Amino acid sequence: MTITRLIASSAVAAIVTAGTSFSVNAQEREVKLSGFGAMSGVVRSFGINSKAALEAAADEVNKAGGVKLGDGTKGKLVIEYFDDRCNAEEGISVARRMASSATLVGIGPTCSNVAEPLFGILQKKVGDAGDSGLQFPVFTDVAIKVGLAKISDWAFRNVPDEGAMYRALFQWIKKTQPDLKTVFGGVEEDFAHSRATWYAVMKEVAAKEGFEVKGEAKWLLADTNFTNQAREARRAAADIIAISAHPFTTCGMLKEMGRQGVKPKLVIGLTSSSSLETLQGCSAEAEAIIIPTSFAPVTPEAQAAAERAAKFNGSLDLHSGAAYENIAILKSVIESEGVMAKPDTVQADRAKIRNGLAKLTETKGLIGVSKRTPDREAVKPFLFVHAKSGKWEVLHTPTN
């Protein structure tokens, strides 16, 4: 009798527990989103900041009640972050891992040399039954090399349009400092983004805006000796030196220019260098360098987001700011497309999110409204910052 009672009460307890947990699950399902980028290696700071931004944004969404799913229930955003070490093979491996899990979207990667081959393994044309590529939406926050999203219908980016940014910058320089006529470049030859930005963006835009481009000095990502390059810059005697390189070599070149007494009237930097790294590496030498960027804490939303990211041990910049925005964009897409976030609807949910992202024509960002292009890129608002006394300060806000 006692045993029968025990079994019966256990069964009742089990049913009650299961029922309770079912009702909790029914009310608040998990919506899994994965971030991925460099969390180790020399560009680790990108991953740390993106992860912090994603977690801060997701935390904000969850605190405000979560996301409304297709059946009216509430979903809680859950962020997982994977390390791809800024390495193409590892990035592809991470993408395959995400695609085989319940993750609905991948947000990343950090590096363009990862993004390019990774987009190549996604299905090129949506609905093409003959293409066995991954049907998994990737919404990039950091990798910025021009024109990558067109590789696949499943690739979306929320990165700034460097062409528009540098065009506006050179136009502004031409207008405000008409005595500046010549430009000399410095380019990190072995880094996809730096190289593309100099040759396809800065150099072309400067020439189109009427500046005389007096050539470029080249170096590699891990170079430490810039004597030849600084001498080339000195010999060019250009009014403007445009450095398309990441903080380590930007600082190396600026220091060597200082040693050799190369004093251009203006120095322009790469978008990615408008970060804490440059100031930490060479704030004195970088004084007055001008960089166009798509993030600065100039609006109440941006200031609040920067504070939230700081609580998650990250710093908001043009890259991590985009990661923060991506969560808000995905929340609205999930709600508008009726994503279910159930174990048996993963692939359907991914397709809904892809379609939802593809439909967008504009999105609300931290410093203003971004336009979305038919080839799944963003045209983000931007501003020009300059380094002043160890800080980035807004120099000019163009009417974008």
Next chain:
Amino acid sequence: MLIVDLVQSIVDGLLFGATYALIGIGFTLVFGVMHKINMAYAAASVGGAYAALRLITLIGGPAWASLLIAAAVGGLFGLLIYWLCFRFIPLSNPLATLMSTVGMFLLAEEIIVHTTDGMPQNYPVVVRGILDLGEFMIRGDLVFVFACALLAMVILLYLLYRTKLGMATRAVSQQPIAAQLVGIRLSHVNALTFVVTGMLGGFAGALIGSAVGLLSPLLVVPLTIKGLIVTVIGGLGSIPGAIIAGLLVGMAENVFQYFRGVTERDIYVMLLLFVFLVFRPGGIFSSTVKRD
């Protein structure tokens, strides 16, 4: 203008090569004594410089003090590497210590990356000033590095050939079994060798940080590669060879870059290494002594 630029490139390369020479000396000294390559040497050197920078930033003090702190920390790292990668690993297996030091190299690099988030750190200038000779310029800090490399060579040669420790080290290097038979403690001498090379490495790391003006994990791999090239070209185990090879590699880099551009530069430096391996495999100053 071509001649002026070429001469300037050669001078810059020679002076910058002094940083490679300092790293090369550490590689070659360990090889000379133990006939093993310590792949973690450059990583530990950069680690020593990072630790010195952190301490100097924390407690304050003149920039030159960072050289001494880096040397002290480098010595500790050297001892640590010996204990972790050599002391308890069978030395008879040549691959064992190679792999253990490769592991330590990766670990040291990741520790640097994780403690600094990979961000470049501004390094204080130890020696300022440029000798301006019209068209030519000579950097004072690189001349200082060059002088330090020469001083390190003199001190190490004195240590090796004029002290009891040096005699013991040479005995262990040439006849380890006989050395043990006459009462020399092998592990003691090996550990001391690692401490001395570690101190030199930390000092070199700080000098390189000062010459570059920055510390970054990006320094670790190129310095390791350059250090190995210098060691092979200079002759495994030869300290003067490491210095000459360091200067040669630095100069070759700059000259190849001047003529062929930065993207081809490293190809020619590697070709230079192959030329030495084929035509002079023992290096510039090949060591004649052999270990049992």
